[in-house]
Amino acid sequence: MSLSATDVSRIARLARLHMDESEIAAVQGQLNGIFGLIEAMQAVDTTGVAPMSHPQDVSLRLRDDVVSESDRRAAYQAVAPSVENGLYLVPKVIE
Amino acid sequence: MNYTLKQLSDALAAGQMSSRELTRDYLARIDALNPQLNAFITVDHDGALAAADAADAARAAGQACALTGVPFAHKDVFVTEGLLTTCGSKMLGNFVGPYDAHVVSQCRQAGLVMLGKTNMDEFAMGSSNENSAFGAVKNPWDVKAIPGGSSGGSAAAVAAGLVPAATGTDTGGSIRQPASHCGITGIKPTYGTVSRYGMVAYASSLDQGGPMARTAEDCALLLNVMAGFDARDSTCLDRAKEDYTRSLNHPVAGLTIGLPKEFFAAGLSADVARVIDAAVAQFKALGAKIVEVSLPKTELSIPAYYVIAPAEASSNLSRYDGARYGHRAAQYKDLTDMYERSRAEGFGAEVKRRILVGTYVLSHGYYDAYYIQAQKIRRLIAEDFQAAFQQCDFILGPVAPTAAFNLGEKSDDPVQMYLSDIYTLAVNLAGLPGMSLPAGFADNGRPVGVQLIGNYFSEAAMLGAAHQFQLATDWHARTPAL
Numbered sequence: 001m002s003l004s005a006t007d008v009s010r011i012a013r014l015a016r017l018h019m020d021e022s023e024i025a026a027v028q029g030q031l032n033g034i035f036g037l038i039e040a041m042q043a044v045d046t047t048g049v050a051p052m053s054h055p056q057d058v059s060l061r062l063r064d065d066v067v068s069e070s071d072r073r074a075a076y077q078a079v080a081p082s083v084e085n086g087l088y089l090v091p092k093v094i095e
Numbered sequence: 096m097n098y099t100l101k102q103l104s105d106a107l108a109a110g111q112m113s114s115r116e117l118t119r120d121y122l123a124r125i126d127a128l129n130p131q132l133n134a135f136i137t138v139d140h141d142g143a144l145a146a147a148d149a150a151d152a153a154r155a156a157g158q159a160c161a162l163t164g165v166p167f168a169h170k171d172v173f174v175t176e177g178l179l180t181t182c183g184s185k186m187l188g189n190f191v192g193p194y195d196a197h198v199v200s201q202c203r204q205a206g207l208v209m210l211g212k213t214n215m216d217e218f219a220m221g222s223s224n225e226n227s228a229f230g231a232v233k234n235p236w237d238v239k240a241i242p243g244g245s246s247g248g249s250a251a252a253v254a255a256g257l258v259p260a261a262t263g264t265d266t267g268g269s270i271r272q273p274a275s276h277c278g279i280t281g282i283k284p285t286y287g288t289v290s291r292y293g294m295v296a297y298a299s300s301l302d303q304g305g306p307m308a309r310t311a312e313d314c315a316l317l318l319n320v321m322a323g324f325d326a327r328d329s330t331c332l333d334r335a336k337e338d339y340t341r342s343l344n345h346p347v348a349g350l351t352i353g354l355p356k357e358f359f360a361a362g363l364s365a366d367v368a369r370v371i372d373a374a375v376a377q378f379k380a381l382g383a384k385i386v387e388v389s390l391p392k393t394e395l396s397i398p399a400y401y402v403i404a405p406a407e408a409s410s411n412l413s414r415y416d417g418a419r420y421g422h423r424a425a426q427y428k429d430l431t432d433m434y435e436r437s438r439a440e441g442f443g444a445e446v447k448r449r450i451l452v453g454t455y456v457l458s459h460g461y462y463d464a465y466y467i468q469a470q471k472i473r474r475l476i477a478e479d480f481q482a483a484f485q486q487c488d489f490i491l492g493p494v495a496p497t498a499a500f501n502l503g504e505k506s507d508d509p510v511q512m513y514l515s516d517i518y519t520l521a522v523n524l525a526g527l528p529g530m531s532l533p534a535g536f537a538d539n540g541r542p543v544g545v546q547l548i549g550n551y552f553s554e555a556a557m558l559g560a561a562h563q564f565q566l567a568t569d570w571h572a573r574t575p576a577l
């Protein structure tokens with residue numbers, strides 16, 4: 001497997017990372033090196049093996065449906081780049 | 096300033112010094128030495144002295160715990176209310192924590208005095224600390240050398256005596272490898288032991304916090320404060336609180352230590368092998384039985400890790416959108432352009448690489464071939480360990496193939512950097528506890544640690560074996576000339 005510049009550009013777009021052509025060219029070789037390392041995995045027979053996501057195979061806990069958080073909007077919005085009247089400001093989305 | 100937590104705890108309890116005096120002395124040492132080491136991103140002079148005064152008042156009122164008044168530092172991955180929390184990234188360069196991480200509040204409640212936040216590889220992604228947006232940390236033993244990563248600031252700070260202990264996190268070796276390279280002791284507990292609430296997420300199924308200090312005994316004392324169930328971390332294990340110091344005086348005699356033959360194969364440098372062999376001989380002299388074991392999937396831990404961790408990272412780091420917190424680009428055309436430029440400007444090269452790898456392996460048509468296959472291999476790796484633990488109590492081996500390499504030596508070659516994680520990654524994939532303890536020096540004079548790996552929840556016994564090793568050796572007491 002080898003990623004083309006077009007592939008890298010598409011992945012960067014999916015990841016919401018702005019990259020110009022020179023950056024794509026620089027990262028393309030590195031990504032292909034990393035995938036060269038990863039390919040070793042494909043030779044392993046894992047038929048019948050269950051994927052492992054938690055070492056103790058615990059399932060996520062459910063909690064009672066009760067309010068557990070207090071209103072800390074002001075504290076959280078204090079670190080926001082741009083807010084007004086308690087709302088996060090972003091560029092216009094709907095014309 | 097090369098005291099242990101235990102010594103400082105005893106001195107404070109005996110009234111030989113106040114926390115304020117101690118805190119002032121450590122802050123002065125940080126002010127003197129941090130400019131050359133770059134181990135701290137933030138030093139909180141005022142907050143530390145206020146916490147020290149509160150600790151002295153608590154002690155005067157008879158309300159002191161074991162570590163009340165003892166100075167320490169947090170890795171800058173832990174969110175601290177009212178104090179800058181950068182995670183080593185320009186993305187969070189202006190992020191003042193709006194709340195405390197669980198570990199942070201636990202340490203506050205115990206009366207520990209936080210002196211500041213230590214430098215780290217950006218979002219904990221790295222093995223050399225060169226990926227910090229705030230500049231690389233220097234190894235106190237040799238400022239030309241990397242301190243290891245990603246908890247390199249914590250490791251360097253402890254090694255240089257800037258703090259007696261610090262917190263760290265370990266996703267693929269980020270406590271053990273810098274501990275080894277800086278000649279200190281550090282333990283990554285069983286996954287789920289220390290709450291991840293408020294610990295900036297990298298790879299959530301692998302991330303685990305733990306203590307870094309001079310000795311195993313100190314690690315046990317700090318782990319007592321850090322560990323414990325917290326419902327706010329959905330993967331935290333609901334277990335009874337335990338005392339990690341309870342087995343410190345248990346003898347090594349009667350323990351069986353397994354040496355995985357794959358950890359001693361090609362790739363291990365001769366001087367590290369010499370140090371590990373000497374550590375094995377020491378454990379044998381203490382009465383341990385030594386057996387050979389096998390972890391046949393060791394080499395596969397690299398590809399499995401470098402699929403799972405980037406996949407989870409690409410998902411976790413999607414939260415940095417320039418809208419709610421973190422860096423926002425100054426110029427953009429529309430919402431998508433704001434996301435793309437804010438993320439391009441805020442993240443460094445290694446973080447971008449891992450986001451790209453993760454995005455690709457999770458994308459349509461590749462998910463089963465990469466992420467699911469890696470998770471299946473992860474189970475095979477965990478089963479290898481269980482087979483090995485049928486024959487031994489602990490596994491012993493190197494932490495890294497070489498002692499600390501030079502700054503800049505591998506920074507342009509991610510694959511070479513990843514390969515140096517060979518002995519630590521499998522422990523995270525299996526979710527096991529592992530630790531590094533000082534065991535000697537490489538031919539170039541840089542420290543070398545030995546790794547112990549235990550079965551799930553064996554931290555207390557493992558710290559006990561390490562403590563017995565440290566009673567018989569003085570590698571942990573060696574300090575760099577600064």
